Amino acid sequence: MKQIIVITGASSGFGTLAARRLAHTGHTVYAGMRDTTGRNAPQVAAANKYATEHHVDLRAIEMDVASEESCDAAVRQIISEEAQIDVVVHNAGHMSFGPAEAFTPKQFAELYDINVLSTQRVNRAALPQLRKQHRGLVIWVSSSSARGGTPPYLSPYFAAKAAMDSLAVSYASELTRWGIETSIVVPGAFTKGTNHFAHAGSPSAVVTRWPSACSESRSDSETIGSSSTMRTRRCRPSICGNCARTISAITRAAAGNTKRTVVPLPGSLTISISPECRCIIP
C-alpha cells in the first residue's frame, strides 16, 4: 500500500538513498532538507531530476530540523497536500570526533540539538496528525554505539545517539496506545557511502598532553584514533555493504517488513541492527 513518508536529513547519505529507494517502491516520499533555495538547491534539483527520470513520487521539502517553525511548516504542507502522514523517518544527524575532554559543553549541546532535539521538533509537529489517524510508524536511525558498538573518540555523538535511542524507546511505549508503531534502525560503523565522516565536527579545544594519535586523526581523514585503538580504511565499493544494509533496514521498516530482533514491545517497537561494517579493523 502506498505510504506518505517524510524523511529528515535527506539531502545526503542514508537520507537520500532511503528516500530514493522508498520512492522506487511506490511510496510518496518527502525528502526533508534545509536551505532548499540556497546551499541545498542542487540537491532539490537532483531529487526533481531523479523523480522525473524514474517516474517516482519523490518531493524535496524545506525542513530545517533545527527550527520548530520549519518543521511545523513542512508538516502543514504535507498534510495540506496529502491529508495524511504514514511514516516519519528520523534520519538527520551530525557527528564530531575527538577526545571527550576536548569538547566544550556548548559543542556537546550542539550535537544534542541536531541529533535529538531535532527529533522532538519533528515529533511535536507530526505526531498530532499520527495520533489523529490512530495509525502510523516512526523510524529512528540510531547508532550501533547505543547497542554496544564503541569506536573511540566519538563521545558527543555517542552521547547524543544514546539519548536518541532512549527517547525512541520512551516514545515507543507511549505511542503504542495510539496505534503508532516504532522501529529503531541501528547502523553499524562505516566511513564511506555517506558524508558522515567527511562532514564530522571536531573539538574547539586541544587537550594538553594528549597522545599524538589525536592529531593524527585529524590529519588523515581515514584514520580514527591510534593503532592501539582502532583504524578505519576505505570501503569498496563506494557504498559499502553496511550502508546498503542500513538503507535496506530503513526501507524494510518503512514497509512494515522489519523483523523484530531486539526488545520487541508487543506490537509497537522493532529494532533492526546492521552488523558492524567489515571495513573497521581492530
Next chain:
Amino acid sequence: MKQIIVITGASSGFGTLAARRLAHTGHTVYAGMRDTTGRNAPQVAAANKYATEHHVDLRAIEMDVASEESCDAAVRQIISEEAQIDVVVHNAGHMSFGPAEAFTPKQFAELYDINVLSTQRVNRAALPQLRKQHRGLVIWVSSSSARGGTPPYLSPYFAAKAAMDSLAVSYASELTRWGIETSIVVPGAFTKGTNHFAHAGSPSAVVTRWPSACSESRSDSETIGSSSTMRTRRCRPSICGNCARTISAITRAAAGNTKRTVVPLPGSLTISISPECRCIIP
C-alpha cells in the same frame, strides 16, 4: 588510604548521604552545591554541624555545575587546599516527568544541561589534575533506565541519563591510559529518601487528547502514569533499601571496592547496578 573526594549535587539526596558516609570512613569530602550563601546556606550549615559533631572532614563547597566558571573555581580551591583530587563523583542531576510529546525541545535541552553538560564542565575542570597525577577515579551516578529499566513518562530524563551513561563509557576507555579509573553506579527506580520526585519538573505544554492518566500523574505525587503502566507508592523506612544500596555502591566505588559486574574494561571501568526498588509495583 585517605582520599580527596569531590561530589556534585551534594546539597540533598544521594549527594548528601554519600558525602557523609565517605567522610565517616576517613576521607576528605568536598560536598559540591550551588548558591552556598543563599538557598543552600542551610545545607552548608548542616554540613558544618555534621562535620563538627562527628569529627569528620566534610566541607561544603560552592560548585554550580551549570557554570564552567564555578566548576573551575571549585577545583582550583580544592587543589590549592589539598594539592590533589583522588575521586570525582558526578551525582548532580534533575528529573522531569510527563508524556514525551508534551516537553518542548528547550526543556529537553535543559535536562541535558543539568544531567550531562554538568559532568563535562566538571571533567574539564578536574581531569587535567587527575591526568597530571596519572591516577584517579571518576564515578558516574547513572540510571537504571540506561541499563534496561523503563518506568513511563520520564523521557527527557532517561534520554539525558542514557547520554550520561554513554559519555561515561567513552571517558572510561579514553582515560584508562592516564591511570584514571571509571565506575558507573546504576541506581534503580525509587521515590523516597531523596527529593528526586518531589523536585521533578513537568512539561510546559499539555498534549491534546492525551489520556487522563497524565493529569493524574501531576495531581498525586505518588502516582506516575496510569494503572495500565506503573504505579509507585511510598517506601518504608524513609530511606528505602534501594537508596541505601545506591549510597553503598557509591561509597564502595569511591573506596575502590566495587565488584566488577558489567562491561569490565580491563582495569578501568566498573559498573554497579542497584536492583530496582521493591517499592515499584507493576
